[in-house]
Amino acid sequence: MIKQRRALRGALALAVAAGVALSALTGTGTSRADSPSAGGADQAELHRLLNRLTTVDGGPGALLHLRDRSGSTVLTSGVADVTSQAPVPRDSRFRIGSMTKPFVATVVLQLVGEHRVSLDAPVERYLPGVVPGNGGHRRKITVRQLLQHTSGVPDYLDYLNPQDILQDPLAHRDTRDLVNIALAHPPAFAPGTGWGYSNTNYLLAGMLIEKVTGRTWGEEVRRRIITPLDLRETSAPQDASAIPGPHPRGYVRPGRDAPLVDLTAFNPSVAGSAGGMISSGADVDRFLGALVGGRLLRPAQLREMMRTRPTGAADGRAYGLGLESRRLPCGGLYWGHGGDIFGYETASGATVDGGQATVMVNLDPGGSDAQSDDMKAAVQTALCQGRSTAP
Structure with missing residues (x-):
């Protein structure tokens, strides 16, 4: 993800220098924080972290939604719009980037539970001829390896020119074309022999869903997850460039001292089933709570989802x-995902004992190097405080 941010930053600098018709806005806004009147744990540390995100880290605005057995809490800091200085709406919708992946993986695992997909079958069975070549190794890639990023398939974002997106942000990007960009390059490793995060894996997972069900991945997410859980603030747009409902503007910063660029509106087909969804803090928390609580998957499939392998990360x-999964400073594990997409970064987590927390900052790329760490700290602090106040 760091490499992706650097590439986006470089392309943005070129685009701004070339006079690309994007709205460049300046200003950092004032820092605010608010919360509902509900009692509970001392929230001073959460306020401090949110304010740090909108001051030291440079984000225009930030939001945290915490849900546990005692209720929900919303905290905000900074502004939704650097021009109007409007505060961040407490019911904000925003692009969730790679937080889309747990939704897509859940649909695939539901299909596994229905005996329509086999986790350890080759992808070739469901998508014949889509992942060809390289001495036959790619034909051995399994569904499990796609979902766990052990396929070795290159990430198409490593080879996509972000300036092309910036020059025409509303253009449709065909999923098969994006996959082919990645597959034109050699694999990072033989299937099953390593771990490497690749957005291409989840474009292929979305294609698999469509092949097996006859409906798009977004339609299946809506039918199987959004509607049953009543996630009214969640959507899986195909080409729609607008974010429905109240939302902060999404900004990018092409360089350390460069003005902010408003990239709220763009066509999410460039992210697709790897990162194209829109949601809210409340809806993401409800989804994660239902997922780790066993309401979306049968026990066998949930166990498979939670069978992890190390990524080599220092944490x-x-x-x-x-x-x-990550370890909580107060003990135990939490489950979740992060998300980076033009204009927004998210971090989410849930514990099996009923706590969920989601943090959003409306700046990506372009925040400080500590932005992601501070977001992770906010999620962990929220989940630990939620544990301490649960009855």
């Missing part, structure tokens, strides 16, 4: 099937 992060 001990381990990756399952579209769901990653």
